[in-house]
Amino acid sequence: IYILINDYIKLSYETNNLINLNINSINRITNEHNVLTIELEKKQIPKNKKLKIKEDFINLKLPEEFKLIETHKELYLHGMEQKNCVYTRRREIEDGLSAIYSLNYEGGVYTLEIFKRKNKFAIKEIKAKYNEFANKEVINFVEKSLKAV
Structure with missing residues (x-):
C-alpha cells in the first residue's frame, strides 16, 4: 500500500492535481491512481504530431x-x-x-x-x-x- 500511496502522490504532482485527503479505502486510492495514470499518459502523447499516413x-x-x-x-x-x-x-x-x-x-x-x-x-x-x-x-x-x- 505504501508504494500505491507514494505513486499516487507522485502522479498528483506530475499531473498538477490536488491530493485527495478524503480517501479511506484501498479501492478508492487505486481508482484515483488509475485515473491519474491515464491523465499522465494522455499528456505524454504528442499533442498534434501527425501520423505519417500514406x-x-x-x-x-x-x-x-x-x-x-x-x-x-x-x-x-x-x-x-x-x-x-x-x-x-x-x-x-x-x-x-x-x-x-x-x-x-x-x-x-x-x-x-x-x-x-x-x-x-x-x-x-x-x-x-x-x-x-x-x-x-x-x-x-x-x-x-x-x-x-
Missing part, C-alpha cells in the same frame, strides 16, 4: 461515417474510448502499410484498419468496443464502401 489512404473518398485518424493523440484516445490497443498499430501506419479509421455506424463506433492489396483497399481488421467482433451488416457496409472507391 497518400493512398489520405485521398480515399469514403462516406461520412468513416473518419481517418490522423494524429498520435487521436489514435491513442480512440483506443482508450474503444478499450483496445489500436495505438500499437502506429508503426504499421507510419510504414505505409495501413490506416486506421473510426467508423460510426447505426449508433455503434468501430475501429477499422484498412490496407491496400493488389491496388484495392480491404479490411485488415474491424472491431467494436472491447475488441468485440463487428456484425455482418457492418462488415458488408465497409466492404461495399471500399469497393465504391
Whole structure:
C-alpha cells in the first residue's frame, strides 16, 4: 500500500492535481491512481504530431461515417474510448502499410484498419468496443464502401 500511496502522490504532482485527503479505502486510492495514470499518459502523447499516413489512404473518398485518424493523440484516445490497443498499430501506419479509421455506424463506433492489396483497399481488421467482433451488416457496409472507391 505504501508504494500505491507514494505513486499516487507522485502522479498528483506530475499531473498538477490536488491530493485527495478524503480517501479511506484501498479501492478508492487505486481508482484515483488509475485515473491519474491515464491523465499522465494522455499528456505524454504528442499533442498534434501527425501520423505519417500514406497518400493512398489520405485521398480515399469514403462516406461520412468513416473518419481517418490522423494524429498520435487521436489514435491513442480512440483506443482508450474503444478499450483496445489500436495505438500499437502506429508503426504499421507510419510504414505505409495501413490506416486506421473510426467508423460510426447505426449508433455503434468501430475501429477499422484498412490496407491496400493488389491496388484495392480491404479490411485488415474491424472491431467494436472491447475488441468485440463487428456484425455482418457492418462488415458488408465497409466492404461495399471500399469497393465504391
